[in-house]
Amino acid sequence: MAFDYEYYLRQDKMPHIWCPGCGLGVMLKSMLRAVHGMGWKKDDVVVVSGIGCTGRIPGYVDFNTLHTTHGRALTFAIGIKMVKPHLNVIVVGGDGDMLAIGGNHFIHAARRNVDITAIVYNNEIYGMTGGQVSPTTPHGWRTTTTPYGNLEPRMDIVEIAMGAGATFVARSTVYHTGQLEDYIKKAFEHKGFSVVEVLGHCHTGLGRRNKRPSAVQNFQWEKTVAIPLKAMEKLPPEKREGKIPMGIFRDDKEKVEYTEIYKELMKKAAG
């Protein structure tokens, strides 16, 4: 039987605002299948976002939903999770939202290891505002604010998440939808702060200015640029150039999750 997306979508909010061919719809579908796979009740799921194209997801899904300020979704999510730890809290955001303006919150949410899943749509650009450079834009690329090419090096979301102490870290793409669903579900299952970077595209904002104007070209790119982690490790360094590893980079079940730690503290403090 075909998957019943409609059960999870707010039908009356369609059509969505996304451009035809954007990877966000693909990512959302993978996320909904993963939620379904968890068997969670809709009442027990909270989806929180900041601002951006990715940030519009909460408006479309039939859960408890919160569309916050640019970059700060994780902070609201922590408040929610600490008050009702039984809720399953998912935060979605773009690369600018999560790693530029929200970078500090991202690092500290990872460090605390609160049981929240952060799904980052990495289209390497500020989509919603019309294609300005983001922290993940490749060096040299043209954007509306780097007309001479991006002067800065790109940031690696997986490495930031790992360095900050996230206990589950994975990367997939909007081309590899089965794998993406699997990683998101594993992130949901994980007790602790989990990050799934979803390599996607913004063909209208970034692709158009950098020789990848069509959606198909972008899906093709995602297909070829992303190399499974194991295969990547086997490649000689010169062949790794320009490739992006995908896989599960960390799955640490040892580190105790923050709401659990807090529960223990409450018991101790109450004596």
Place this chain on the structure above:
Amino acid sequence: MSKKSDLKFMSGNEACAEGALYAGLTFFAGYPITPSSEIAEYLSAQLPKRGGVFIQMEDEIASMGAVIGASLTGAKSMTATSGPGFSLKQEHIGFACIAEVPCVVVNVQRGGPSTGFPTGPSQSDVMQARWGTHGDHPVIAVSPTTVEECFTEVVRAFNLAEKYRNPVIFLMDEIIGHMREKVRIPEPGELEILSRPRPTVPPEKYKPYDESFGDIPPMAAYGEGYRFHVTGLNHDETGFPTNNGKIIQRTEERLLRKIEANKEDIIKVVDMYADDSPEVVVITFGATVRSARAAVRTLRDTGVKAALLALYTVWPFPETQVREVTEKAKLVVVPELNLGQLIYEVERCASADAKVVGVNKINTEPITPVEIINKVKEEL
């Protein structure tokens, strides 16, 4: 009569924290900053014991975000900060206004702008408390004048936040925050405690901004089966974004009306000798009320018909009260620990026949009664 055991000797910051707990606080998120840190320190010890959550976030923006998230999940929530931190919180204060999320934001004022003078007293955030965040928005600001009032007035601040679904700024200052005085802790049940209006309709009928319930729509919490949407975008009754200009205007007008139409309930002023057709009226708030009380008494002892109007609610501004008390006045004096902020509002509302003058000071010292008295003598 108060039992000895109810009497505690504590600082204003501690009294504020204890009062918040009395009001039902179960979630606090903050970031250390002088002179407010004792509130966070006190709650970090008390909240886990009393079944609540304390969390120190990575900055003030994060603290304010966490407070809103917690409040949307049903918890009475608060944060505490000072000058620079209050500036950082502004974007999220605006979010709480438009999304109608109850919460209390304590600002123990210090000298500024910027890092300013962290350990010095100040009352220079009067206008920031009103207009700190962008856009038209409703604001309530409550200000205590004694340590005991840090307790009782923060209870009032929570009640107003919950009742009107709005952030309330608790405008303290370094003097009261760090001063120690006797506080009588009220018995449970002695002070009225209010909570946000709750939905009475089943989830399928629930709209988070349902205007058919009046200007203050009932508020569900996340995880209770209501599955509603909250956004900082302009939205309609259902909580979803709208581009409809009529709805945008109507909703923002409702937000302002929610406060404006309930001023009688929200505004609290305490006067001294106002009934005596005063010729001199001193109008102030917060710690400066203490010096003003002494000044007014001394002035009356020397035959000047002086009165005091202490503003416990600073915003919405007590327009009517200021107008009435200054009706017969020749002189209105506005002492404040800044270079003139509250005075703009007083000038706007005071009797046209009265001369309005300020006593202003930002040299890190409180305003003394003598300075107020001298100003009156100089002007009369």
